[in-house]
Amino acid sequence: MTMNIVVLSDTHLTRVTQELQALCARYCDAADLVVHLGDWTAGCVLDYFEQYRLEAVCGNMDDLAVRMRLPTKKIFRVGSHCIGLTHGWGYGGDIQAQLLQAFDGVDVILFGHTHRPLVERVDGRLLVNPGSVFSGRGPQGRTLAWLRAGTLLHAEIIEL
Incomplete structure (x- = not known):
């Protein structure tokens, strides 16, 4: 059986907006699991996402309400797959090598922070950064990721 997982990061919202509600109606309602990789910014945004089956971590821009409720790193299983979550850190350098370690x-490994979407296999492991749903950087616009976890793992970036 395949599990459909929507992966979001870097919402950077201080309140639940109509745009967020529409995004969730389109993508989160259709998913078996929602993963958020931090930088929610405000606890009310986390509250809103708790209506879904949710796995999540906090990010560097989150307020105390979020940091008190979520870890900075998490590992969980979906079927036979072991999935690691973190927001990410730093400004440059080789974040991929640090994540693999x-x-x-x-x-x-699902991570955010850079606002730059990425799907890449390194040494047999899948690295996925969904980008940012509301504030892309550089040539990348607003994005999220869709992960299918069945016998195999497959991820794709969805442009919003």
Whole structure:
């Protein structure tokens, strides 16, 4: 059985907007699981997402209400796949090497922070950054990721 997972990061919202509600109606309602990789910014946004089956971490821009409720790193299983979550960190450097070291033994690493979408396999592990749903950087616009976890793991970036 395949599980459909919507992966979001870097919402950077201080309130629940109509645009967020529309995005969730389109993507989160259709998913079996919602993953948010931090930088919610405000606790009320996390509250809104708790209507879904949710796996999540906090980010560097989150307020205390979010940081008190969510870890900075998390590992969980979907079927036979081990999935690692973190927001990410730093400004430049080789974040991929750091992620691979921090999440030894997982099948997929989901991370945010850079606002730059990425789907890449490194040494048999899948690295996925969904980008930012509301504030893309550089040539990348607003994006999220869709992860299918069945016998195999497959991820794609969705442009909004």
